[in-house]
Amino acid sequence: MPNIKEEFEDLLRKVVESEASDLHISVGRKPEFRIDGSLITYEDSEVISKEKGEQIKDLILQNEYQKKRFEEERELDFSYTIEGVGRFRVNVFYQRGNFSAALRFIPNSIKTLDELGHPQVIHDLIRTSQGFFLVVGPSGQGKSTTLAAMIDEINRQRKDHIITIEDPIEYIFEDIKSVIDQREVGSDTKSFHRALRSILRQDPDVIMVGEMRDPETISAAITAAETGHLVFSTLHTNNASQTIDRIIDSFPPSQQNQIKAQLAGTLLGVLSKRLIPKIGGGRVAAYELLIANSAVRNLIREGKTHQIDLVIDTSADSGMLSLNKSLAYLIKQGQITMEDAEIYSLNPSELRILVK
Numbered sequence: 001m002p003n004i005k006e007e008f009e010d011l012l013r014k015v016v017e018s019e020a021s022d023l024h025i026s027v028g029r030k031p032e033f034r035i036d037g038s039l040i041t042y043e044d045s046e047v048i049s050k051e052k053g054e055q056i057k058d059l060i061l062q063n064e065y066q067k068k069r070f071e072e073e074r075e076l077d078f079s080y081t082i083e084g085v086g087r088f089r090v091n092v093f094y095q096r097g098n099f100s101a102a103l104r105f106i107p108n109s110i111k112t113l114d115e116l117g118h119p120q121v122i123h124d125l126i127r128t129s130q131g132f133f134l135v136v137g138p139s140g141q142g143k144s145t146t147l148a149a150m151i152d153e154i155n156r157q158r159k160d161h162i163i164t165i166e167d168p169i170e171y172i173f174e175d176i177k178s179v180i181d182q183r184e185v186g187s188d189t190k191s192f193h194r195a196l197r198s199i200l201r202q203d204p205d206v207i208m209v210g211e212m213r214d215p216e217t218i219s220a221a222i223t224a225a226e227t228g229h230l231v232f233s234t235l236h237t238n239n240a241s242q243t244i245d246r247i248i249d250s251f252p253p254s255q256q257n258q259i260k261a262q263l264a265g266t267l268l269g270v271l272s273k274r275l276i277p278k279i280g281g282g283r284v285a286a287y288e289l290l291i292a293n294s295a296v297r298n299l300i301r302e303g304k305t306h307q308i309d310l311v312i313d314t315s316a317d318s319g320m321l322s323l324n325k326s327l328a329y330l331i332k333q334g335q336i337t338m339e340d341a342e343i344y345s346l347n348p349s350e351l352r353i354l355v356k
Contacts, residue, residue, distance in 0.1 A: 004055040009082050014042065015105055016086055021140065022105070023088075027053040027098035034140075036277050053099040060090060060101065069186075078186070079106075079168040089170055104140075106170050110152045116145065117285050121319030122271065125291070126150050127157075129205070131268035132225035136237045141273045142285060143234040144170050144210070150232055151208055154178060160205035165195045167210055178206075185210075196220035200227065209233040215250045222259070225266040238346060239323065240270040240290035241308040244300055264300040267292040272323060274344045276336045284335050286344065288312065288323040328354040 011031060015023045020033035020040075027050050031042040048056075060080050061067045070076040075093040080103065082088075088103040113122055125133060133150075135143045148171040154160060155178040162178050167185035174180075181202070189195035192209060193216035199207060204224075212218045212233050225231040237243040244263065251259050272288040290296065290312055299307050312320045327341040328351060338355065342348040 004052070005059055008056055008059055009085065011042075011045065012082055012088065012103070013085055014044075015103070020105065023103045024101075025053070025056060025103070026095065026100040036281060036283050037140075037275065038277075050098060056101065057092065057099045060092070077168050079170070087170070087172070089168060106144075108172075110148045110171055110173075111145065113146075113149045113153060116142070116149055118146065118149070118271075119287060119289050119319060119321060121289070121291065122150070123153070124319075125268050126154060126230070128230060128268060130225065130228050130230055130266075132222060132231045132233075132263070132266040133268045134233055134235060134243055134270045135273065136235045136239070136243045136270060137273040138238070139236060141275050143273060146271065146273060147208055147210075147232055147234065148173075151180070151206070154206055154230075155180060158205075161203055162206040162208070163199055163202060163204040164208040165189065165192055165199075165210060166208075167192070170210075192217040193220050196224060200224065200229075204229060206230045207232070211235070212247075218247055218250060219259070222262045222266055226262055231266075237272075239272050239288050239309075240312065241305045243270050243272075244305045244308065248303075248305075260301055260303060264292075264297040267297070267300065274323065276327070276330065276344055277340050278335055279337060284330060286323060286326040286330055286336075286341075287321055288326065289319065289321045291315070291318060291320050293318060324351045324354055327351055331355050 015033060018033055018035060020035045022034035024032040025048060027048050030045050030047055032039045033042055061070060066078060070092060077091050080088045080090050086108055087106040089106055090101060090103050092101045135146045137143055151162060155173060155176045158177055160178045162180045164182045169182050169184045183189050183195055185192060197220060207224055207229055209221050212221060212235055221231050221233055235243055237246050248256050248259055269292055270290040274286045275283040276286055278284045295311055299305060312322050324345055324347060327345055330336045331338055331341055341351060345351045
C-alpha cells in the first residue's frame with residue numbers, strides 16, 4: 001500500500017500529465033481537475049475521507065510556522081514543490097469544518113510573449129525604463145503567466161535589477177542578464193505595501209508586484225513608477241476602464257485628484273486577458289489592450305474614464321485592441337465558438353454585429 005506522500009505525489013503527477021491547470025481537494029468528494037477551464041472529477045480516486053484530508057494537510061504544510069498561521073487564520077497561500085514534477089501555488093482553507101485545498105500547477109519553463117499570442121506592441125511597452133503596466137482579468141485567466149513572460153523577456157535583454165513581491169512566489173527566475181530578487185509575502189516580507197515602502201532603497205530598475213490588494217500597495221506602486229522605475233502588477237478587474245475606476249475609487253475623495261494625476265502621468269497600458277475554450281481542445285487567449293496615449297491620459301486626469309472604451313475601439317492603428325474585436329477575430333479564424341465568445345464578452349450584442 002502506498003503511503004500518503006506517494007499517493008499525493010502520484011495525484012499531482014496525474015494533474016501534470018492530464019495538462020490540468022488546477023487540482024481541488026475537499027473532504028467528502030473525489031479530487032477534481034480543472035482542464036481547459038472545466039472541472040473534471042478524477043474517477044480513479046476514492047472519496048477523500050476526513051482522516052485523509054488531515055493527512056494531506058499535515059503533508060503539505062511544511063513547517064510549524066505555516067501550521068500555526070493556518071490554524072489561526074483558517075486559510076493560507078504558499079507554494080509546494082515536488083522534484084521532477086513541478087511547483088504548485090496552494091491555497092488551503094476550511095469548508096464546513098473540514099480541510100480543503102486548491103493547487104495550481106506552475107510550469108518550470110516560462111513561455112514567451114509570442115508563444116502566449118500577446119499583441120506585438122507589448123514588446124515595445126516593456127522596453128521603456130519607467131512607467132506602470134497592469135495585467136487584469138478574472139482569476140485563472142493567465143495574469144501571472146503574462147507577468148512572468150514580461151519579466152523573462154527583460155531578463156534576457158537587459159542588465160537590470162528586478163525585484164518581485166509575490167504571495168506566494170510562483171515562477172522561479174534564473175539570472176540571465178538581469179539580477180532578480182524574489183520576495184515572498186509571509187516569509188521574506190510582512191506585506192506588499194511594506195515591501196514596496198523599502199524597495200526604493202534596494203536600487204531596483206524593474207518591480208513586479210504580484211497583486212495590488214489595498215490602497216497602500218497601489219499608492220506605493222504608482223509612486224515607484226513615478227520615481228523612475230518600471231512597475232508591473234495585476235488586478236482582478238474586467239477591463240481597462242474598470243481598472244482605472246477601481247484604482248481611483250479605492251482612495252478617499254480628498255486624494256482622488258492626486259491619484260488621477262499620478263496615474264495619468266505613469267500609466268503605460270492595461271492588458272485584460274480571457275482564456276477561451278478552443279475548438280478541438282485547449283484554450284486560446286483573447287485580449288483587450290489599452291495604451292496610455294495623450295488622449296487616454298487626459299481622460300484619466302479629467303475623470304472621464306467612461307470614454308476609454310471608445311478610445312480603444314477607434315485606436316487600432318496605434319496598437320489598441322478591444323476584447324470584442326479579439327473575440328470576433330478568433331471566431332472568424334475558427335478557433336472558438338460563438339457561444340463561448342458570448343460567455344466571455346462584456347457586450348455580446350456588439351460582438352454579434354462584429355461577427356456578421
